[in-house]
Amino acid sequence: MKYKEEKNKALFVNFLLLTWFSMGMLGFSVGEIVLVQAAWMQIDGIFNLIFLLLILLFFLKERYGKYPLTLLLIIWLISQFRFHWFYTIFGASAERIANYYDWYSNTFFVISSETRIIPDLWHMVLHILVLCALISMIRYCIKIKVSPSF
Numbered sequence: 001m002k003y004k005e006e007k008n009k010a011l012f013v014n015f016l017l018l019t020w021f022s023m024g025m026l027g028f029s030v031g032e033i034v035l036v037q038a039a040w041m042q043i044d045g046i047f048n049l050i051f052l053l054l055i056l057l058f059f060l061k062e063r064y065g066k067y068p069l070t071l072l073l074i075i076w077l078i079s080q081f082r083f084h085w086f087y088t089i090f091g092a093s094a095e096r097i098a099n100y101y102d103w104y105s106n107t108f109f110v111i112s113s114e115t116r117i118i119p120d121l122w123h124m125v126l127h128i129l130v131l132c133a134l135i136s137m138i139r140y141c142i143k144i145k146v147s148p149s150f
Contacts, residue, residue, distance in 0.1 A: 006143055007062060010136040014055050014069070017129040021048055024122070033108045036122040047076075066141055073134040080127050087117035 025048055027038035039045065054072055058065030087096065100117045107120040119127070 003144070006140050010133075010140045011055070011059060013129070013133045013136045014058070017126075017133045018048075018051060018055060020126060020129055021051065024048075024126075028122075034106045035108055035120075037104075037106055066137065066144070070134070070137040070141055073130060073137055077127075077130050077134055080123070080130060084117065084119045084123055084127065088119070091115065092117055 021044075024036040024039045024044055028035045051072065054065060054069040056065075058069045087100070092100070097114070097117055101112070104120050104123075107122060109118065109120045110124070111118045
């Protein structure tokens with residue numbers, strides 16, 4: 001029974017992430033505050049579809065879906081770090097900072113900076129959810145490997 005509980009936890013976090021990420025396909029606003037601009041015509045739309053298919057594979061055929069989904073989450077977290085948080089931690093050129101804030105100019109920023117790139121609110125939540133989904137998948141994969149009867 002623990003097996004089902006752990007799988008359900010991983011599925012819940014991944015579906016939560018899918019829901020949040022899918023808001024970016026059509027865009028999402030709360031009143032005048034834009035959380036995310038529509039991105040379904042960009043690479044995000046293809047990525048959303050791949051993510052959905054891997055979640056379904058994990059749900060239907062856990063044996064074949066757990067590792068590809070975990071790998072996708074690792075790649076996703078690394079790429080999000082590279083394009084967002086790397087410049088928060090290590091700084092960026094004035095041109096890169098200007099381009100970043102111009103690209104996301106319509107979205108809501110909790111904190112803005114002229115010397116650092118700080119992701120907007122939607123990306124902050126997205127990154128936390130990607131990290132949580134990755135942790136839940138790694139935890140699931142380890143438990144299933146260590147205890148096959150789990």
